[in-house]
Amino acid sequence: MNCDDSRTYLDAYLDDELGVAESLGVQKHLILCADCRQSQQEQLALRSALRDPEMYSQPSDDFARRIEEVVRRAARQEAQSERSAWFEWLRLGTFRWVPAAAAVIVVATMGVLFVMNRMQGSHEQLIASSVLAGHIRSLQANHLVDVPSSDRHTVKPWFQGKLDFSPPVPDLSELGWNLIGGRLDYVDGRPVAALIYQRRMHDINVFLWPNRGSADDSIRQEDAQGYQILHWNGAETAYWVVSDLNNAELLSLARALRGH
């Protein structure tokens, strides 16, 4: 290797970028050539000057914090725009779903209403048969009244302490309905008040208890085994009226009770 070759390779040699063969060539030449050794010294002097830590430009701590904040803000913005893109997708998607969702809701609602109706119906059926049984029992067992009195001021206080509510006991004698007493009965899993009115030897059981459900003033009628059963849900009290009296007269009693 001559001086020209050596000069060509010197930079790469000092930068550790030269192959093994060329490196050996440069090394051998440097041993022999004082001029090239001089060049090497200059290069090394320059290198150490450039690599001096004082030459290195350091960012300030404030700047490092600023960059960290800038990057984190960018990350937050990116996350935000990702989220809003997702919302956008969902929003657009919703419009496509509207008809299907509406159909599902309609069908589901109808189904629930149907089942509720069935349950409601069967529940009322249960009460009706329970009320009817109570009426018949009261006639059979000669246990029509617990408190025989035509005086509502006797009957009403009698229920106190026996029920968790105070049943209304209207005096309907002027309308031809004679109160003959009160009785404690048991319907739909709870103690209820039974008021007994009479007209022309017909006994009428009026079962009543607090209405926990929605009010529905319309009187529903049913006849079973020769008896009339009338029912309505007052704002505060649920009424069941049972008797073998004819339907028209019983309906007038129901309306009189409802009016009180």
Place this chain on the structure above:
Amino acid sequence: MTSQEKLCGFEERISPHLKSAYNLAKWLTRSHEDAEDVVQEAFLRAFAAFESFRGEEAKPWLLTIVRNTAMTWLKRNRNTAVSIGFEEPLEDPIERSPDPEEILMISSDREQVRRALEQLPLDFREAVVLREMEGLSYKEISTTIGVPLGTVMSRLSRGRDWLKRILANPKSASPKEESA
């Protein structure tokens, strides 16, 4: 990659090279304020591009972005040519050959060295900074600057020669940088 994972990965792999980013930007722009602006822009670009980072060496990856940001920045903010063509002869600041003893002595004066490096034309300056200060290999410099390996070697060699000459005669007035 979630935003949180991306931020964590970025802060783990890229953020530690902030010093190198700033040092390169400072030597390219030769201004503290400009360097900070360039680095901030470069970090935002790097964060946006971090999904394309494939676990290669992080420092050359970041410095490539810093370098490109700085070049765009210089073109935009300074109405001067930023580049000296490879084939153009680099004018010697002085005629006589440097005295080796002189170089050894003067290169111990850091202020002289700093001024000499600042005066070095941009293309040569970036090669020298990437090699001497950031310790990048020829191949990494070639990727970072976007020039062939031979050009990297040539720029390093001529840049160093130029520095040695200017250090040997520090009184030689303004070198003709960016006059091309």
